[in-house]
Amino acid sequence: MKTTILFILMVSTILSVNAQKLVKTINAQVDKEELRSHLYFIASDAMRGRNTGTVENEIAAQYIASRFESYGVKPAPGAESYFQQVSLMKSVSPRKASLSVGDKSFELETDMVFYTAKNGSFEGEVIYVGYGLEDDLKGLDLKGKVVVAKTGNGNPNERLTPYTIQKQKAVKEAGAVALIELFKPGRYPWKLIQYYFSGEKYSLYDGEEGQEKEAGFPSAWLLDQEGDLLSYIEGLAAGTTASLEVGGQGNHVIKVPNVVGYIEGSDPKLKEEVIMITAHFDHVGVSKVDGDSIWNGARDNGIGVANMLTAAEFLAKNPPKRSIAFLACNAEEKGLLGSRWYAEHPVIPLEKTVYDLNTDTGGYNDVTKVTVVGFERTSVTNLFSTAASAFGLEAIDDPLPEENYYDRSDNVSFAAKGVPAVSFDPGYTEMNEEITKYYHQPADEPQTLDYDYLTKYSKAYIYAVSLIGNYSGDLFWTAGDKYEEAGKELYGRD
Numbered sequence: 001m002k003t004t005i006l007f008i009l010m011v012s013t014i015l016s017v018n019a020q021k022l023v024k025t026i027n028a029q030v031d032k033e034e035l036r037s038h039l040y041f042i043a044s045d046a047m048r049g050r051n052t053g054t055v056e057n058e059i060a061a062q063y064i065a066s067r068f069e070s071y072g073v074k075p076a077p078g079a080e081s082y083f084q085q086v087s088l089m090k091s092v093s094p095r096k097a098s099l100s101v102g103d104k105s106f107e108l109e110t111d112m113v114f115y116t117a118k119n120g121s122f123e124g125e126v127i128y129v130g131y132g133l134e135d136d137l138k139g140l141d142l143k144g145k146v147v148v149a150k151t152g153n154g155n156p157n158e159r160l161t162p163y164t165i166q167k168q169k170a171v172k173e174a175g176a177v178a179l180i181e182l183f184k185p186g187r188y189p190w191k192l193i194q195y196y197f198s199g200e201k202y203s204l205y206d207g208e209e210g211q212e213k214e215a216g217f218p219s220a221w222l223l224d225q226e227g228d229l230l231s232y233i234e235g236l237a238a239g240t241t242a243s244l245e246v247g248g249q250g251n252h253v254i255k256v257p258n259v260v261g262y263i264e265g266s267d268p269k270l271k272e273e274v275i276m277i278t279a280h281f282d283h284v285g286v287s288k289v290d291g292d293s294i295w296n297g298a299r300d301n302g303i304g305v306a307n308m309l310t311a312a313e314f315l316a317k318n319p320p321k322r323s324i325a326f327l328a329c330n331a332e333e334k335g336l337l338g339s340r341w342y343a344e345h346p347v348i349p350l351e352k353t354v355y356d357l358n359t360d361t362g363g364y365n366d367v368t369k370v371t372v373v374g375f376e377r378t379s380v381t382n383l384f385s386t387a388a389s390a391f392g393l394e395a396i397d398d399p400l401p402e403e404n405y406y407d408r409s410d411n412v413s414f415a416a417k418g419v420p421a422v423s424f425d426p427g428y429t430e431m432n433e434e435i436t437k438y439y440h441q442p443a444d445e446p447q448t449l450d451y452d453y454l455t456k457y458s459k460a461y462i463y464a465v466s467l468i469g470n471y472s473g474d475l476f477w478t479a480g481d482k483y484e485e486a487g488k489e490l491y492g493r494d
């Protein structure tokens with residue numbers, strides 16, 4: 001008994017000596033000026049907001065790859081370069097469109113916007129289906145019909161577009177010719193909807209023959225400002241038809257880079273397991289506004305990129321037992337497309353990828369904290385606390401669970417496949433003016449950042465990666481988590 005206690009004491013003393021050494025090394029090697037220089041490059045006006053598909057987005061990818069190379073970070077085993085080409089369908093919204101239903105007619109923009117579309121004439125009998133959810137559609141014959149539904153599912157707190165996607169799929173499969181949803185402005189004004197729906201939209205393109213032509217099922221939102229349009233539709237005589245004309249819509253396939261780097265672990269056995277570090281490098285580009293038109297994206301997600309590069313430089317010199325992979329994701333702002341592409345086409349097998357630490361930030365407002373989105377969802381909550389406190393910070397859980405940030409960044413592309421994942425972000429405790437004045441604004445510039453804090457944040461991040469990379473316990477989901485089943489399947493666990 002005595003020897004056991006002595007042994008445990010010795011082991012924990014050695015561990016804490018090692019831990020202290022590691023913290024000392026991190027303090028000595030992580031350099032504020034270096035971190036700042038990444039941000040001043042990546043979020044400079046010259047990078048014009050790094051929008052997916054632009055030259056500046058390619059330059060950002062090239063910058064990340066060349067930093068990797070200079071640090072001794074390698075391409076992934078078996079890969080020829082640092083770049084993974086992501087294949088996307090870029091859909092340009094219609095330039096003209098008109099709709100007539102019974103004796104009413106509607107015009108593009110003023111009354112109608114398209115979620116997806118294709119050019120042509122579409123005509124059919126109108127069928128009103130309530131919200132158009134699974135139960136609403138049960139037993140209905142939709143073949144050849146123009147399906148009219150209300151947007152969403154009746155819950156004002158839920159996002160509407162996921163329901164549009166779901167309904168679109170269901171009615172298309174049932175042979176409908178178009179989906180028209182009636183939108184009654186509540187939380188969001190019509191102007192914002194117009195802005196969001198017009199312009200370009202992106203989706204993953206898996207290269208199937210004909211997918212390009214099939215891409216745009218006609219799916220529109222129709223403004224119903226006062227709710228009287230709904231009464232009109234409900235009162236339509238059976239057999240009333242609708243016709244829709246669409247023009248000027250286009251689909252193009254483009255390829256954009258993800259950047260993938262790799263550091264081999266120091267332990268002959270554990271190096272077979274990989275800790276993934278993710279951060280998106282794209283942002284939303286430039287747009288026509290008065291004054292500054294460049295959306296620099298210093299916070300979103302210049303911080304994530306600078307942090308990834310800072311971690312890469314340190315970890316290449318001080319690798320933990322497990323191997324480390326870096327995925328700088330493209331097209332996050334287009335719907336997490338770069339990370340979703342990677343998860344469908346992993347460069348390193350997902351079953352060897354045992355954890356993902358993401359960084360994605362819209363901003364921070366508490367420089368005494370780090371906010372871990374998914375803090376208690378995996379088995380290493382205590383390591384986050386240890387890592388933060390070593391640099392005078394406190395690790396806290398996401399204070400805004402109702403915003404569902406977990407499922408809105410690249411970590412979810414891994415989580416959905418079963419890989420335990422969190423987003424380890426600069427500290428925020430609420431959504432206040434300090435966040436909204438920069439979040440997706442031209443004001444999100446590198447000279448507005450607190451580099452003393454970000455250096456501390458980055459040190460805590462690196463320490464967390466090291467602790468997880470060396471961890472001897474089980475890396476997995478907290479029991480009962482919604483991604484636990486996917487994890488069991490991925491790793492073949494009971």
Ligand SMILES: [Zn+2]
Nearest residue numbers: 300301360361
């Ligand atoms: Zn972001």
